[in-house]
Amino acid sequence: MVLKCIAIDDEPLALRLVSEYVSRFPALQMVNTFEDAITGAEFLKNTPIDLLFVDINMPDVTGIELVRSLQAKPMVIFTTAYKKFAYEGFELEAIDYILKPIDIKRFTKAVEKAIDYYKYKNKPADDRN
Numbered sequence: 484m485v486l487k488c489i490a491i492d493d494e495p496l497a498l499r500l501v502s503e504y505v506s507r508f509p510a511l512q513m514v515n516t517f518e519d520a521i522t523g524a525e526f527l528k529n530t531p532i533d534l535l536f537v538d539i540n541m542p543d544v545t546g547i548e549l550v551r552s553l554q555a556k557p558m559v560i561f562t563t564a565y566k567k568f569a570y571e572g573f574e575l576e577a578i579d580y581i582l583k584p585i586d587i588k589r590f591t592k593a594v595e596k597a598i599d600y601y602k603y604k605n606k607p608a609d610d611r612n
Contacts, residue, residue, distance in 0.1 A: 485509075486601060487531075490516045491523035491546065492538035492562065497583065501536050501562060504590045510598050520544035524552065532557045534597055539563040539572070550575050558600060560593050 488511050490501045498516045505513045514532060517523035520541050527535075535557045537546040544552075547568060550559055561572045564583040572580045578600060579593035 484598075484602070485512050486533035486558075486598065487512050487514050488534040488536065489514050489523065489526065489532050490536040490562075491518075491520055491541075491549070492516075492536075493518055493541040494538070497538065497562065497585070500585055501590075504585070504587060505536075505594075507587075508594055511594065520546065520549045524549055527553060527555075527557075531555060533601060534558045534560065534578075536560050536562050539568045540565055547571050547575065550577075558597050560597065 488505055490498055490513065492498045492501070495518060498518065502513050502516060505511045515526060517526065521543055524544070537549060537559060539546040539561055540563060546561060550556065559575065559577045561577050561580045562583060562585060566582065569580050578597045581589055581593055
């Protein structure tokens, strides 16, 4: 099992950090990164992924607006410096919400939650009990 991931963040350093953290997990594969939500959204229209790491406060389109607009919704982990959007993030059924600066222990917890959820959702229905 390998979860295909992308990251969208207008901060290049944050993108590099998320990519570096993702590389530590054999169960994750970073497919692409984007510095703006519009380009990321275009990619998502044509390429199915399993897990999206997305910042909230970005120019043009926020991460919340992006996730709301998606037809096929991957699992989402918001990565942001703002606590105030947490409620909206979970209303969109985010797997997790990580505050910046991103700590590897907190990142690991979020990724493990996503992996567990993926395994659960992809079990045969009669194995879920």
